[in-house]
Amino acid sequence: MSRLLIILFGGLLMATVAMAKITPKITKLDNGLEVWVVERKVLPFAVFKLVIPAGSVFDPESKAGLAYLTSQMISEGAGNMTAVEISDKFEFMGADFGVDCNKDYVTVSLKVTKGYMDEALKLFATVVTEPTFPAKEFVRVKNEVVGEILKDQEDPGIVAAQEFDELVYGKEHPYHRPVKGYIDTVRSISLDEVKEFYKVHYLPEGSILVVVGDVDYEPLIKELNSLFKDWVGKAPSYPKVETPKFHPGKKVVPKDVVQANIVIGHIGVKRSNPDFIKLYVANQILGGGGLTSRLFEKIREEKGYSYSVYSMFLPTLYTGTFRIVLQTKNASADEAIKDVISEVKEFVEKGPTEKELEDAKRYLTGSFPLKIDTNEEIASYLAFAAFHKLGPDYLNRFTDMVNEVTLDDVKRVAKEYIHPDKFTIVVVRKVEK
């Protein structure tokens, strides 16, 4: 019991798990595609994630949604296969295939058991390099995207988040647009525009393939070289974008809901900002994960205003956002906003205590190995690290980087990057007429 008490209260033991090192082998295929491989033979399957620099930041303003629509079209016909045939083949192999598009990049994912791996990889390569963009499916997929946009409008949380991006970035920054675009702009996109977007952006040089699981490096690279040999070219680099300005203000979006959905914040930083990890630690104390942050304590544990409340710095290629997200019944909205802002002000002015910092570091370093204990999670983290050029040893360095953050660092970055007087506030709520 005595040792336990020490762990519970004294904290003499470090909470860091002696984590097995995860160091990918990195190479470039003959066509210039960068490949990261982690041989992890715990179970007979592997995860593949292909990151392509073709996110919605490349959309022309009047064609918002082009990148997303293109990403949704690549599996709608490829080689000599129809859309249904492609799905049918993947599913027959028990494989999970999917394409995701965010503001920065597209991820094409495959999860498959060892016995079907060669076959599934071949299909994966065909979808990525030989999509046929059938006109018939294009009309259907376009209508589906319009339907998805309508569905998103049912969700007050999504409405609030999108409105927040519109206000915080203003029209001049590409991040103001939702990834799926707007109904009008999506309707205006032609099949030729999708084909052209694919031709220009879906290229091996600049893309990265991450592989984690039951694979053998040498034969895998050989196979990949053969599968992707005809796929050549260099993806264009990201456009220059002016750093966004602050757009303080408040907007109420009327919606027939019982709960006000609130987003408070302003522009944040790029993931490449050298202060990012310091901000990550600072944010952990203010409103990060777990059930112990200051905002959680105040808004939920003291006031009972909200089920979920958190803050975050979005890790993006261009300047991201800092945002606080919560929901509370319409009647409590104003009080909750006041409490959030005063909590943030106090945090920025006085900073956290040494103990709070210590606890946050222990939580972040201790729980990190738990977040990367499956093929899927390791592949996701590595794809993110690879895109943001955080280095192949990022996962292994993470704990040290967090441990190096000092109280002065946290106080400084909180003051430098969080400005309650410049907050943009969006409230989606019922407005009595």
Next chain:
Amino acid sequence: MRRLFSFLLLFFLLTSRGLEGKVLGIEAKEKVLKNGLKVIVVEDHSTPTVTFQVWYKVGSYYETFGKTGISHLLEHMMFEGTKKYPPGEFSKIVARNGGQENAFTSRDYTAYFENWASDRLKISMELESDRMVNLLLDPKEFEREKKVVMEERRLRTEDDPTSLLVEEVYAAAFKAHPYHWPVIGWMKDIENITLEDLRHHYRTYYAPNNAIIVVVGDVKAEEVFKLVEEYFGSIPPAKHIPHPKYWEPPQRGERRVIVKSPEAKLPFIFGGFHVPNIGSGEEYALKVLVNILGVGRSSRLYKRLVFEEKKALYAGAYYSSKTLSPGLLCFYAAVQQGVKPEEVEKLIWEEIEKIRKGDITEKELEKAKNQIASDFIYGLDSNFYRAMSIGILEAIGKDWRYLNTYVDNIRKVTKEDVIRVARKYLTRDNLTIGYLLPEVKQ
């Protein structure tokens, strides 16, 4: 759930081409303490981490009219302090030790967990044994936490038209059985539950002889047993734990539900057939059937409604056999703009009719089995999910070893089995179907 936190509850066993003859499964050691507490341990030394889970046989199944949501509310209060650890302290201790923690309540069970470095195991023992018996249930914390749970209901259900529809369909499908009400409870019930109700629920169901501990990770089973004995061994068993039996009377005709929502932009269809659960012997054929009908983009429903007819944004079906009582085999479709839900429902029936008539290919059958087998393998790649699949089975009174024969049993399912269960259960008279309709403002 204490925090937004979602996961797939689908775990299935294997033996497929992916396995090269190896049989993957779960190897566990188990022990039952004198006070009735069951402990199940899976040793896995691949990473120096452990998941510790306590499962209680209590959930919304064990509730009554007027007190719905009490199990979930109690789950929230389990984080609000004991004599030894004041409110909030539990979470702080876990966080400070680099742990992830949370809890979830379902119809059939409530579970609490910590995931962390394996040398933290003792802290789980200390904290979980303490809150099994020493919960404070402070009136002030209770009133505040009630508000939090009401906000949770607003977030998850009241402002989500699709959730409201699912809730209504279940309420119509089950009339006599407690699957009638949602796990989170009806809003007014949450508001009306008293601290005395909660105390009674706690004393009745939180006892070693109503719990299962599942530990998966870098531990030695014998040491875990010793520690559990040390920390939980002295907790007295409850004398009487009610395990009420409820039966849903047979349905004698289709039931239809309409939900109107001012914020719905598109119609949505959700339907369910009463079907048997685990132990019936029919769960394997039903699982294969549901995959053929609606799992994946090449399944019957998606292919017909989305690809061919273009009348839905997406469509599918699901079925979970691992429940205390027989549940529903469900299907859904997000109806496209300008399409009437009746048109989509007609197409769904056409697809069901085809299966009932025997129109299933061998390839479709094999595809369904491959999907189920691979999903099982993917699910094994995490201590947490393995512990969960064990916990669910044990909490509904089944043996975790069921997992190790599951895929074999799936492989044995024949085309005739699938057709038989389709004919038996996928009938109009056995269906409850609901439409979500956007409310047009006058």
